[in-house]
Amino acid sequence: MFENAFMEAASKLHPAVPVLLYIPLTLGLLGWGLAGGRTTVGRALLFIPLGLLTWVVMEYCIHRFFFHWEGKGPLTRRVHEIAHGYHHKYPDDSQRLVMPLIVTIPLSSLIGVSLWWVGRPAEMLPYFVGIVWGYVTYDTLHWATHHRTPRTAWGRALRAHHMAHHFATPDRNFGISNRWMDTLLGSGGRRPERAEKEASRGEAPPKEGAGVRP
Incomplete structure (x- = not known):
């Protein structure tokens, strides 16, 4: 997929990594918020499902309007090829069925920081956790639809x-x-x-x- 050895290695990921990385991190974040009084169980029960729903909408929009957008020039077609075109050519490549960390770490950090800047951690903290759990569910199901x-x-x-x-x-x-x-x-x-x-x-x-x- 890439001539550069680092980019080639960074574009691959074992399907268990999103679960093993993001679930403990978000559980720890949620526990930190609850233990420190930054959020409450009631708000978590409300805003985690809202975060899950937000991810479902994000998943659909990213897949339809970004992954399947090819543009009109060689640069946009190359972006499409890297982002999604390769997956359609080689749908059973087990190492490229979940999003690589070079994508998810910056994206989740950007979302998390943006929500923190909203200034309402009681709502935004469990909302962020719900979004991440939605993403992990998506990646796990995507892998399973291909390999189980x-x-x-x-x-x-x-x-x-x-x-x-x-x-x-x-x-x-x-x-x-x-x-x-x-x-x-x-x-x-x-x-x-x-x-x-x-x-x-x-x-x-x-x-x-x-x-x-x-």
Whole structure:
């Protein structure tokens, strides 16, 4: 992916690292906030879910509007190739299924500092924790959809949803940790024009995930 040896190594990450790094750090941060009276259990119960929801929106927007934006020049196409294009070319590269630390550490630091500057740690501290937990959930589920056989109907549906994005409709199915964002915004499933053509010919629509490489 990179000719530079450092960048090549830094772009790879074991899928367990986000969990092992960010979960203890955020639990410690939350414990520090609760023990020091900087936040409360009630605010944590409210703002952690809000942070999780914020990540879901961030995940969808980043994937749809940044990762799949190629621009018109060689620089923007190169950015796309590094950010997401490589993953679509080599979706089973197990070392590049979670975001590398050279991306997540600066991004999480920027978000954390920005929220601290808001000046309301009682709300912003658990809100930040929720965002990070949402990210860790996303990265873990993304790895699992590629490298684990789902055992539940929900897991199979999520995997079919994401595999369809990779191998059938890369311009649809942008939700990775969820499918409801695509349902809400009308970007899920098959392309509308394809469904209309099949209906006009009287063809039965294929089952979700049919013809998609496992």
